[in-house]
Amino acid sequence: MLSDVMYTANSEGTKEVSQAKQGEKVGEVSYMLNDHACTDHQAKNGDAAFLPIGTAIYAMNDYKPSYRVMAGGKVYEAHSNPNAKTLGDLWDIDGKIAKVSLESGMDGSPIGDFAPEASAVFARDLPQLKLVGFDTIYKDNKPEYGIFLRVHLLDGTSFRMVFYEKANAFTAGAYGTEAMKTVIVGERTRIKKAAGLM
Secondary structure, eight states, rough: BTBBBEEEEEETTTOOOOGGGGGEEEOOOOETTTTTTOOOOOOOEEESSSSSSEEEEETTSSTTTTEEETTEEEEEEEEEEOOOOHHHHOOOOTEEEEEEEEEEETTTOOEEEEEEEHHHHHHHHGGOOOBOHHHHHHHHHHOOOOEEEEEEEETTTTTEEEEEEETEEEETTTTTOOOHHHHHHHHHHHHHHHHOOO
């Protein structure tokens, strides 16, 4: 946790990130939760789940540190930020999305890429979505199977998102636009047909 922002490691979508992407030092781990924290521990700035005390935390070049930081050779992305009102506030991705692809919900393997115009609609709307929190989405909607998406950024890194069609919602804690829903559902059908999965 740094500046009240909670981060999670993105090992899968940032494997190719080099140390050259490491920016200035923005903090340091002051407490390791693993094997040390009690069940009633309240998270504080400087806490880390598995990084040892004293581990330096660095900004990642080309991104705001409120979205991405580097520590211990890994990239960490914002999971929650009390100051974020939209996904664009939480994730510094506006103008940085290269494409969107569909992944298998079974094993996470890639199935196919969205058409460029469909990726453009997704990239336009995603940063504008209002954050309501996953708990709100979970409480207000019936459980359903998700559509697994991978958002590819211009620097070659990526991250996974899950979309729920009936709720028109993302696990990131935001409801989608009707344009996004149309694009996601249409591209899923097109890609799965092309891959012989329908």
